[in-house]
Amino acid sequence: xxxxxxxxxxxxxxxxxxxxxxxxxxxxxxxxxxxxxxxxxxxxxxxxxxxxxxxxxxxxxxxxxxxxxxxxxxxxxxxxxxxxxxxxxxxxxxxxxxxxxxxxxxxxxxxxxxxxxxxxxxxxxxxxxxxxxxxxxxxxxxxxxxxxxxxxxxxxxxxxxxxxxxxxxxxxxxxxxxxxxxxxxxxxxxxxxxxxxxxxxxxxxxxxxxxxxxxxxxxxxxxxxxxxxxxxxxxxxxxxx
Amino acid sequence: xxxxxxxxxxxxxxxxxxxxxxxxxxxxxxxxxxxxxxxxxxxxxxxxxxxxxxxxxxxxxxxxxxxxxxxxxxxxxxxxxxxxxxxxxxxxxxxxxxxxxxxxxxxxxxxxxxxxxxxxxxxxxxxxxxxxxxxxxxxxxxxxxxxxxxxxxxxxxxxxxxxxxxxxxxxxxxxxxxxxxxxxxxxxxxxxxxxxxxxxxxxxxxxxxxxxxxxxxxxxxxxxxxxxxxxxxxxxxxxxxxxxxxxxxxxxxxxxxxxxxxxxxxxxxxxxxxxxxxxxxxxxxxxxxxxxxxxxxxxxxxxxxxxx
Numbered sequence: 034x035x036x037x038x039x040x041x042x043x044x045x046x047x048x049x050x051x052x053x054x055x056x057x058x059x060x061x062x063x064x065x066x067x068x069x070x071x072x073x074x075x076x077x078x079x080x081x082x083x084x085x086x087x088x089x090x091x092x093x094x095x096x097x098x099x100x101x102x103x104x105x106x107x108x109x110x111x112x113x114x115x116x117x118x119x120x121x122x123x124x125x126x127x128x129x130x131x132x133x134x135x136x137x138x139x140x141x142x143x144x145x146x147x148x149x150x151x152x153x154x155x156x157x158x159x160x161x162x163x164x165x166x167x168x169x170x171x172x173x174x175x176x177x178x179x180x181x182x183x184x185x186x187x188x189x190x191x192x193x194x195x196x197x198x199x200x201x202x203x204x205x206x207x208x209x210x211x212x213x214x215x216x217x218x219x220x221x222x223x224x225x226x227x228x229x230x231x232x233x234x235x236x237x238x239x240x241x242x243x244x245x246x247x248x249x250x251x252x253x254x255x256x257x258x259x260x261x262x263x264x265x266x267x268x269x270x271x272x273x274x
Numbered sequence: 275x276x277x278x279x280x281x282x283x284x285x286x287x288x289x290x291x292x293x294x295x296x297x298x299x300x301x302x303x304x305x306x307x308x309x310x311x312x313x314x315x316x317x318x319x320x321x322x323x324x325x326x327x328x329x330x331x332x333x334x335x336x337x338x339x340x341x342x343x344x345x346x347x348x349x350x351x352x353x354x355x356x357x358x359x360x361x362x363x364x365x366x367x368x369x370x371x372x373x374x375x376x377x378x379x380x381x382x383x384x385x386x387x388x389x390x391x392x393x394x395x396x397x398x399x400x401x402x403x404x405x406x407x408x409x410x411x412x413x414x415x416x417x418x419x420x421x422x423x424x425x426x427x428x429x430x431x432x433x434x435x436x437x438x439x440x441x442x443x444x445x446x447x448x449x450x451x452x453x454x455x456x457x458x459x460x461x462x463x464x465x466x467x468x469x470x471x472x473x474x475x476x477x478x479x480x481x482x483x484x485x486x487x488x489x490x491x492x493x494x495x496x497x498x499x500x501x502x503x504x505x506x507x508x509x510x511x512x513x514x515x516x517x518x519x520x521x522x523x524x525x526x527x528x529x530x531x532x533x534x535x536x537x538x539x540x541x542x543x544x545x546x547x548x549x550x551x552x553x554x555x556x557x558x559x560x561x562x563x564x565x566x567x568x569x570x571x572x573x574x575x576x577x578x579x580x581x582x
Contacts (some may be wrong), residue, residue, distance in 0.1 A: 116564065126580050139565075
């Protein structure tokens with residue numbers, strides 16, 4: 034279980050101190066698939082980075098299974114079971130897809146095991162396993178490999194920052210299937226996805242709407258969807274839904 | 275083979291050899307040849323005249339054969355220049371594994387300057403692998419100044435894998451090549467320097483023949499206070515294509531100078547160079563840290579991938 038207690042994050046900009054996340058308190062129980070949505074600039078990605086340890090809060094606490102992890106490094110949080118998928122995946126010269134999957138799994142995965150993770154995100158494993166994670170991969174391919182690395186981690190808590198951003202429709206279809214499967218096979222873990230996509234929002238156990246750094250509303254998909262449908266917080270893919 | 279433990283370790287580092295290789299070989303240790311083998315198609319003979327070294331003659335039509343000519347130095351203060359000439363016949367397909375390992379536990383500098391000259395016959399393919407390595411705790415430097423000169427006949431191709439990852443105090447690497455029509459050259463160089471080490475690598479490739487091509491890629495990592503200079507040059511004298519790429523990671527207080535140069539002496543020469551120097555990107559470190567690696571482990575992974 035992840036617990037955010039009065040979490041705030043502020044930066045100094047030209048106009049002075051600006052609070053990106055303001056006094057957010059939230060509980061993500063085990064076995065829950067939670068989608069955080071809201072208008073652009075509302076603090077969603079910042080919140081995801083605060084959970085992963087990429088950013089440090091200016092105020093508030095973060096607890097994982099009761100342990101205060103606020104001061105822990107990215108590495109220590111990862112080792113305690115937090116996985117994080119970047120909105121813009123990182124490219125590496127020379128590091129192959131299989132290398133990244135092995136690092137993610139924390140063991141020398143067999144090729145067949147690594148292939149399963151790639152197939153899980155709709156990539157033909159044989160074609161990708163030896164590819165370098167570099168500029169030769171498209172944005173959609175990189176995004177799916179990023180998600181495969183999170184799958185390989187088998188984490189207690191997986192955080193995905195706008196997995197649908199910047200990908201083609203074909204990749205998006207595969208992505209949705211991957212998340213639907215993750216939803217079915219959630220076991221004791223929990224999943225947090227930052228997303229505007231209606232199809233992802235529809236499979237959520239709980240939706241949290243973040244606006245101007247604060248939680249505007251939260252609740253089950255049935256309760257929250259009618260309020261946000263058609264707004265910036267719930268966008269249908271290609272306008273078709 | 276009369277090699278001591280240190281020499282055997284060096285041999286394993288530079289050529290992956292734990293026992294005598296298959297095919298032709300000439301193993302040189304502390305200034306003398308300690309083992310030599312020839313085959314029906316590959317002959318190795320000592321050079322005549324004043325230049326120390328060997329001649330390697332590969333018969334026309336020789337396929338799927340290899341020549342290993344590693345050099346190991348474990349005696350502090352030993353300095354030598356060796357000339358090895360390769361005469362590769364037409365229609366051959368061979369692998370040449372060279373390289374030098376120096377272990378210097380003494381106070382005097384040890385130095386090996388290997389001059390390798392290749393004449394590669396029509397339509398032959400040569401893969402040349404050169405691995406340089408240094409070890410030892412002595413104050414004496416480990417110096418390697420390899421010179422590789424290649425002359426490619428029509429339709430010949432050569433692939434060079436040049437690797438120097440560890441332990442060489444100072445190196446001046448010079449590679450020169452002249453390519454006739456339809457000849458092709460591919461170079462993949464990997465360099466890492468640390469401490470106070472210096473490495474200069476110079477390529478001068480002359481594309482003389484029509485439809486000849488060269489692709490020279492050098493990747494380097496400079497750490498601590500080390501220095502690297504990369505001078506990759508291609509000269510196009512015909513309808514040819516040439517590409518050089520110098521890609522470097524700079525760390526700590528290191529310095530890197532990249533001097534790419536292209537000379538087009540024919541209107542149909544197509545030449546491109548790319549050069550990039552930068553530190554390890556912060557988001558690369560963060561990504562690997564989110565997989566559970568420490569910052570130091572992440573850095574090592576990024577470097578080993580980059581130099582793979």
